[in-house]
Each structure stands twice: as C-alpha cells, then as structure tokens.
Amino acid sequence: MNGVFDLGGTDGLGPVVTLDNEPVFRADWEKPAFAMFASCFRAGFFGVDAFRHGIEKMDPAEYLLSNYYEHWVHTVEHYGEKAGVIDLEELERRTQHFLANPDEPLPQRSDPDLLAFVDAAVKHGADARRESEKVAQFKVGDLVHGAIQRGGVVGRGHRRTERRRLLRRVGALPRPGTLTRRPDQSEGPST
C-alpha cells in the first residue's frame, strides 16, 4: 500500500520534538492499548504485517495528528470487527458510557495461559526468517532504486526516486501475510 504513512523523505513536517525523562507510557490508556497487540495477536486477529496494514488504512489526516497508540486502537477495532468479536455500535455505546462514568471498573477475569503467553512471547518473539530458493538480484555495492519489493530493505518511499548504494544483504524475509496466526493455535506465536 502506498500511503501517507510512508513518510521517508517527506518535507515540511517540522522539527523533532524530544522530551527528557519521558515515561514509557504517557497516559494510563496507553497500557491497555499496548497490551492489545499481544493479546489480539494470540486470539488470531492479525499477524504483524496485517496489524500494520490496519494502521495504514486510517484516515490520513488523523494518522498524522493522532497519538501513536491510537493507531494501535484503530487496527484492533478494524480486525476485531472482522473477527466478529467487536460490534462497532456496541463499542460506541460503551464508549459513551465510560465517558460519562470514567471510574467504573472493568470486568475482571483471570487467564493464567494468557499471562504465560505474554512472558513467553516477550522472551522468545516470533522469528520471521524463511528459507528461500530465490537468487539475490543485487550484490553489496550495486546502485539500486525503488519498486523492488514493498517493505523490504529497498523500495520505500524515500527510495522511489533516489538511487542508493546497497550496503548490506540480509536474505529472505516473509511477504506480507505469512506471519498470520491461526486462531486454533494455542501455544506461542507461530513462525
């Protein structure tokens, strides 16, 4: 997908704003938004590429201006609806309810398997490398430019028009979609 998120080389977006001693999570809502990635991955909503694609489908203006973890909320809503887990009208109704009753507690449930999954996923992750019989088209030192393959080492927006020297080859990594996890798998992320 070719969209506003592909920011490399775009001019006019202003200075980098850094903050000393920035907390890891800048607001309490960022914690559940962050935790939705691992939890919904486990539930089979998306793989890593699909997750990012859901973000890329956001309204472009909102994408540029919203808080980072709002992007994650968008993709969780998108795939939650597709998975038949999230009804968007019900979500809106509950949103209004929590807006009026911000201190109302969340439902409580215990899931030791999910906790074990969290620790295992953080420690071991999910390797994306694949064996490939394809012959590399370029060698280190070659001049290359865009349109080779999306999401790879070359081919992003800032290289669409500029020729760059290839510094390093890293081998075969999956095409989008191959990291998708099936909902019937229960132990650890698939590779």
Add this chain to the structure above:
Amino acid sequence: MTAPTDTRLRTQAEIAARVKALESMLIEKGVMTTEAVDRLAEIYENEVGPQLGASVVARAWTDPDFKKRLIANATAACAEMGISGLQGEEMIVLENTDTVHNAIVCTLCSCYPWPVLGLPPNWYKMPAYRSRMVREPRKVLAEDFGYVLPDSVEIRVWDSSSELRYWVLPKRPEGTEGLSETELAALVTRDSMIGVGPAGAR
C-alpha cells in the same frame, strides 16, 4: 487548539473512554485481561529497556571476541547474555567508527529493537523524525539533537522493518580505559544506540 483539518481528533478523555470500552469487550470475549495489561506494562517499564542494550555494548567494548560475534550475528550474541525476544527476533548491530556513523529509523511506522532498547521514545514514532532522518540526517542530528558530526564522517541511516531491527554500537568514549564493564554500561545512552547522540554524553 484547532487542527488544520476537518478530521475530528479525540480528546484524552475520549481516547481513554474508547480504549476502556474496547478493553471491556475484549475481556468479556476472553481475548485479554487486566492482569495481562499490568504484566506487559511492568515488563516494559521495569525489565526490558535500554539498560540491556547498554550491557551488550559494554561487553563489546571490553571483549573483542564478543564484539566480533555481535557484529556477525547480533541476535545470537545477545542471546548469549540472555537478551532476546519480541520485536528483536532478527537484529543487526552497526558499528560506529572514526569514519562512519550509523543511525536507525523506521520510515513506515515504529520498528525498533525492543529486547535491547525497550519501547521507542515518542519522537521516534512521530512523522518529523521518520520523514527527515532519511533526507537530511546530518542536519537532524545537529539541529534537533545537538549532535554535530564532522563532515569527514559518513552518516548511514538504516530503515528497520518489522522483521529486521537495526541498532547501533556507539564508539567507546575517550579516556575510559580503566573502567569496568558495569561502569562503561552506565555511559551508554539509549540515544547513542539509536545513533542520535554519542555514548558518554549526559
């Protein structure tokens, strides 16, 4: 503040309510729990952060064989130190020298080597850094980070993907010959491993 668009942006209260609503539904559907939220926050607030990358850098500065292994296969070398995992399944470490300075970016989103640096700072994920770092890195380093590199030093910017995460082995600061590995690790900043600052600064 009015945004320069008709797109309606949410207030913090509206975002919080939206996330809480979504969380409540995901809890009821058996997808998540508040204890998993607390555990994940605990991990990335207190356990997995740039102190891990700093320990790897300090080892590389003091153990030439380890440094060779780190440059050859960062993922395996980090695993030797018990450092591995999510969003760092495949890592490449780039060594800064007197003639080459490396820096990392993710132009498409926010890819970053979590096992060694933790979660990225907000500026790393925002449009300004992602757009400009690949176009005018020398200027961004000097003007936005106050890090001026001599013109004789080549700057290489590495664009991470979700499958492959780069990070930087900064130069060991001058005058640190007598320091222990632990003392050296304290000199290694997060920014020096992103490539937007030197080690030993602070």
